[in-house]
Amino acid sequence: MLTHLLDPGANQLCPLYLLTPKLLQSWLPQIAEPMATSITANRFTAKKGQSLAIFTPNGQKLVLAGLGSQPTTADIGTLPDVLGEERYCLHFAPGDLDRTGLALGWLLGCYRYERFQRNKSKLPFLLVAGADTKTALAQAEAICLARDLINTPANELGPVALEQAIRDLAKPFAAKITSVVGDELLQQNYPMIHAVGRAAEQPPRLVHLVWGEDTDPAISLVGKGVIFDTGGLNIKTGAYMKLMKKDMGGAANALALAHLIMQAGLPVYLNVWIPIVDNAIAGNAYRPSDILPSRAGMSVEVDNTDAEGRLILADALSRAIEDEPELLIDFATLTGAARTALGPELAPFYTASDQWADRLLAAAKTAGDPVWQMPLWPGYDSLLDSDIADICHTASSSMAGSVTAALFLQRFVGDTAWIHFDIYGWSLKQRPGQPIGGAAQGPLAVFTMLRDVYGK
Incomplete structure (x- = not known):
């Protein structure tokens, strides 16, 4: 291509x-x-x-x-x-x-x-x-990386293969890669990533990519890497499970953004955290009503095992803020509610920072990568209350599901400047330059914003 x-x-x-x-x-x-x-x-x-x-x-x-x-x-x-x-x-x-x-x-x-x-x-x-052929090729390569990863079926792109794809991305840029795999997740205090992925044949993992000079502004990315989502014990029906190879679309989009940053040589210190799990079913699968510990120290009540993405993101976000980044961005194919609100073509994002929101909206217009700001409405925060844990990972109301998912994640980012994308990661119809299948949503907009802020 x-x-x-x-x-x-x-x-x-x-x-x-x-x-x-x-x-x-x-x-x-x-x-x-x-x-x-x-x-x-x-x-x-x-x-x-x-x-x-x-x-x-x-x-x-x-x-x-x-x-x-x-x-x-x-x-x-x-x-x-x-x-x-x-x-x-x-x-x-x-x-x-x-x-x-x-x-x-x-x-x-x-x-x-x-x-x-x-x-x-x-x-x-x-x-x-x-x-500018070099720029066009670099942007196309990043977008097509996201598309290829999302389009690849889970029997070919399991946790091991997705980790290898991250290593392949890192190699030409001399980025450093480490991973925490299987029971080592418990030893290093990532209990929710372990719980979600422990029932699968290939063990769960957290992959960390580091690039750049640590004296430059620190930017951290997190991408939801659920390589297939059966729904767990709250199993999906066939129609809803059919496209679940795309549930690692958040990871794919975070990696596309990382590619753009490294290819352009932006003067930032880049940390990318990709929690990778297969939300499978077995005798040791985590259950509805389980109480899970988290890296942040909060106990989390599990209401529905089909809301697994926010659990693994919470542990990864908790780790990301420990480095005190100037900006933290996560990408996730998180909720159906976001599709109900905005449809599949428009990428919803959440942030408490008006400054970063304004920058992102302006950059999205320049890049032709449409995004839309959604509200972190504090009035819904109490819907996450639990009678037996510090927090419940899903809301007590089915309304505003994308907002309450974002409010859950907000509990794990502290005061760090944070942007959360709740994307679909898939095109349901053929559009100019976008066939049916995996879609990059947000990377060009965010890259344009970062280039405007940090570019030399």
Whole structure:
């Protein structure tokens, strides 16, 4: 996929024109009559996803492609499906569309998850003059890392394999990796990570990636790594279990952000904590009504074993704040309530910091990575009260489920500046540059924010 963006030295390329309906209408009177006739006869209107090959009077082939009436750089991602296996140069595009953004949109439109298919897609190649190709490639590589991890089924991406994927990410950047595995989690005081994952064939673990100089501002990331969620003893029905390979989407998105930070060489001290479990069922599985100790010292009443993500995150967040980071960010495919509130395409986030919220919202617009701030409403905090423990991990009301999950996690971050993402991590429909399947939600927005704040 990343090879489908051509270098400036490429030759023998077919000119590609990206048009809106308005631009097409202004262009038609200026071109040779046979070309205009061909466009009209073939009913090319520059609708998004349309393409048409025409020829100049001297026989040169041109390809026209439609972007629709309100184009974005992502819309170029519709074209790899329709242009065929050919080599193109971007000859014209609306002037307000950033060339680096177009290059990124093209690369994401070329993404395919075909690891288990014998027949691979044959896709076109494109030269985008004026684009920062290095930036586009780095961003595409990070996004596709998240997509690949989420799309990989759990029989291929268990706890061991996900740890190896983190080690593979770390190696080219000389980042340091350590892991705490199995019963060692109890010895090092991560009891809730151990409880959630202990019933699985592959033991639970907490993987830690460290990169950068410890004299730089400290940024910590946490990603929920539930490689498959049966629901535990509160078992899911088949329809709700079908997509649960994506329940490590928080880890995938945290790793995509880590990739962006390291690739750009941002002057930050990066710590990434990935708790990895398989929420399986066995005789030693944790149960509803269990009381679990936590790293933070609080006792936690388990109400529903299908709300396992917040338990492993709580231990990981507790460890992350011990390093006193300037900013702590977690990503998690945490609640269905977030989907009810905002749907699958918009990434909800929570923070008590107006300053970081404003920075993130502005960066998201710049990056074209949509996010939406949700309220940490203190009035719902009492819904987490327990009669027999310090806190219950789910609320006594089914309402505002995403908010109460965030309020539970807030108990474990102290006064640390903190942003929590409750993402879906999956695209239910094909969109420009985004096929059905694993989705990166938030990494580009957060990276843009961090680059604006900490970039040299």
